[in-house]
Amino acid sequence: MGATHREDSNRMTRREAIGVIGGAAAATAAMTMLPGAARAVAQARNIGSKTKTLMWVASVTPCDKNLKFDAGAFRDMLAWFQHNGADGIVVLGTTGEFPSFSTAERKVITETALKNKMGMNFLVNPGTSNFPETLELARHAADHGADGLLVIPPFYYKNPPLEGLTRYYSALFDEVHIPINLYHIPRTSGVAISTELLKSLMHYPNLAGIKDSDGNMQEYQDFVANFPELNMRTGTSGKLEYALDHGMGAILMDGNLYCREAADVFAAFHAGTDYHAPLAKMRATEALMRAGGVGSYGPLKYAMSLRMGTPQTYQRPPFADVTEAQKAAIQAGLEKIKAGEIA
Numbered sequence: 001m002g003a004t005h006r007e008d009s010n011r012m013t014r015r016e017a018i019g020v021i022g023g024a025a026a027a028t029a030a031m032t033m034l035p036g037a038a039r040a041v042a043q044a045r046n047i048g049s050k051t052k053t054l055m056w057v058a059s060v061t062p063c064d065k066n067l068k069f070d071a072g073a074f075r076d077m078l079a080w081f082q083h084n085g086a087d088g089i090v091v092l093g094t095t096g097e098f099p100s101f102s103t104a105e106r107k108v109i110t111e112t113a114l115k116n117k118m119g120m121n122f123l124v125n126p127g128t129s130n131f132p133e134t135l136e137l138a139r140h141a142a143d144h145g146a147d148g149l150l151v152i153p154p155f156y157y158k159n160p161p162l163e164g165l166t167r168y169y170s171a172l173f174d175e176v177h178i179p180i181n182l183y184h185i186p187r188t189s190g191v192a193i194s195t196e197l198l199k200s201l202m203h204y205p206n207l208a209g210i211k212d213s214d215g216n217m218q219e220y221q222d223f224v225a226n227f228p229e230l231n232m233r234t235g236t237s238g239k240l241e242y243a244l245d246h247g248m249g250a251i252l253m254d255g256n257l258y259c260r261e262a263a264d265v266f267a268a269f270h271a272g273t274d275y276h277a278p279l280a281k282m283r284a285t286e287a288l289m290r291a292g293g294v295g296s297y298g299p300l301k302y303a304m305s306l307r308m309g310t311p312q313t314y315q316r317p318p319f320a321d322v323t324e325a326q327k328a329a330i331q332a333g334l335e336k337i338k339a340g341e342i343a
Contacts, residue, residue, distance in 0.1 A: 053247060054266070056252070060304070062077060063316060064313070064314065085263025091113045092126075093183075095297070096125070110124050114146060123149060123181065131154070142178045147178070152183040170201065184213060185213040185235070211234075213236060237252060264282070289337075302322040
């Protein structure tokens with residue numbers, strides 16, 4: 001009886017998902033038929049924040065020695081980010097190791113984050129390689145107070161057609177009405193967010209923007225030029241000048257360890273002063289720490305524990321633990337930062 005009930009529930013979930021996806025194309029077609037005035041109302045943007053030029057930290061997800069999510073350590077991190085000037089947090093992005101956590105764990109992590117917003121703006125990545133779980137996690141984030149979503153495309157099948165991606169995202173937009181951002185990280189996901197895809201979704205008023213974590217500057221410039229009304233956030237510090245100079249924000253992995261340095265760049269920008277000096281300091285700080293391998297999650301979490309003055313947290317496989325040589329390099333780098341020895 002119990003097994004039969006579970007099978008029926010699973011069939012309902014599949015039918016609902018298929019129905020949602022099937023209805024997306026019709027909704028898209030209907031939107032294009034709106035008269036001009038109605039379409040203008042429908043296209044009023046909801047970007048999920050009062051201004052675009054904010055600094056979101058692409059937060060790590062801390063685990064204890066047994067590789068279980070450490071809620072207490074996460075709360076401490078969020079408080080540290082807030083204290084050091086972060087405007088917002090991205091929960092369960094790439095730096096947050098989202099594919100390494102189960103759906104149930106991702107809900108716990110999301111709830112922990114959204115109970116500790118402390119005035120910051122929170123984006124949650126609900127993306128998976130299948131639509132039903134993506135929708136489930138998106139609804140969960142919306143129900144628990146997320147300011148918006150950052151949704152990676154379905155990432156198992158590489159280079160899917162535009163029509164398929166449009167139907168996938170349209171189905172999500174039809175069901176979830178908080179601001180939704182698309183996640184462009186093709187070197188990892190194998191699925192690019194294109195200008196054509198964004199154009200096919202522009203009739204949704206809660207299309208808020210993207211995170212561009214690719215290294216192609218010309219591509220980023222094209223995104224900004226084609227979609228000035230969206231928040232075309234850079235996901236790399238190398239494009240930060242262009243983003244700020246064109247009124248766009250940033251989601252930075254570097255914000256974990258260099259939160260204050262990154263926040264100082266945005267503070268200077270908002271104050272109308274020269275932000276290039278604090279940006280140069282941030283980049284010099286990053287360069288000083290590269291010997292410790294802090295671009296990888298084990299060394300990054302170790303370095304964060306030292307800078308925050310909290311116990312070490314850990315990363316899940318397939319990422320490796322910080323080595324003793326990396327620990328020594330990280331400790332030496334942090335001592336130079338503390339002493340103000342920044343080139």
